[in-house]
Amino acid sequence: xxxxxxxxxxxxxxxxxxxxxxxxxxxxxxxxxxxxxxxxxxxxxxxxxxxxxxxxxxxxxxxxxxxxxxxxxxxxxxxxxxxxxxxxxxxxxxxxxxxxxxxxxxxxxxxxxxxxxxxxxxxxxxxxxxxxxxxxxxxxxxxxxxxxxxxxxxxxxxxxxxxxxxxx
Numbered sequence: 149x150x151x152x153x154x155x156x157x158x159x160x161x162x163x164x165x166x167x168x169x170x171x172x173x174x175x176x177x178x179x180x181x182x183x184x185x186x187x188x189x190x191x192x193x194x195x196x197x198x199x200x201x202x203x204x205x206x207x208x209x210x211x212x213x214x215x216x217x218x219x220x221x222x223x224x225x226x227x228x229x230x231x232x233x234x235x236x237x238x239x240x241x242x243x244x245x246x247x248x249x250x251x252x253x254x255x256x257x258x259x260x261x262x263x264x265x266x267x268x269x270x271x272x273x274x275x276x277x278x279x280x281x282x283x284x285x286x287x288x289x290x291x292x293x294x295x296x297x298x299x300x301x302x303x304x305x306x307x308x309x310x311x312x313x314x315x316x
Contacts (some may be wrong), residue, residue: 213313277279
């Protein structure tokens with residue numbers, strides 16, 4: 149027999165396989181963690197986009213109002229009303245307009261809404277606070293809009309769940 153045989157012993161092969169297995173396990177763990185993080189970040193971005201779309205939709209409807217009021221009461225003056233309601237088992241913003249009731253304002257899931265009116269520089273500022281959650285993530289958005297057609301004294305500063313307004 150030759151005393152200069154080349155090759156790996158069984159112990160060396162087992163050590164090599166164990167090290168390769170550990171590196172592979174770490175790589176898989178990092179990949180799975182990255183996938184979960186990506187999914188959660190995507191869900192958060194989707195929530196924020198939905199709340200922004202809801203806010204922009206509300207502001208576009210109310211921007212030209214000549215009368216506006218906010219209350220916690222479902223009844224009140226004003227032909228148009230935006231509020232949080234239930235559409236198809238999902239909590240969403242609904243829009244009541246003369247002749248149409250409970251029309252979903254935007255295709256988004258909003259779980260909480262609060263409207264507030266305040267005086268500012270001789271006019272009216274509408275503040276909209278929206279909140280929603282999905283896949284263990286929650287998001288909040290607050291937007292303010294100056295309503296140029298509403299003059300000071302033509303509204304009462306208040307906050308509530310129902311936004312009523314009259315368009316020209």
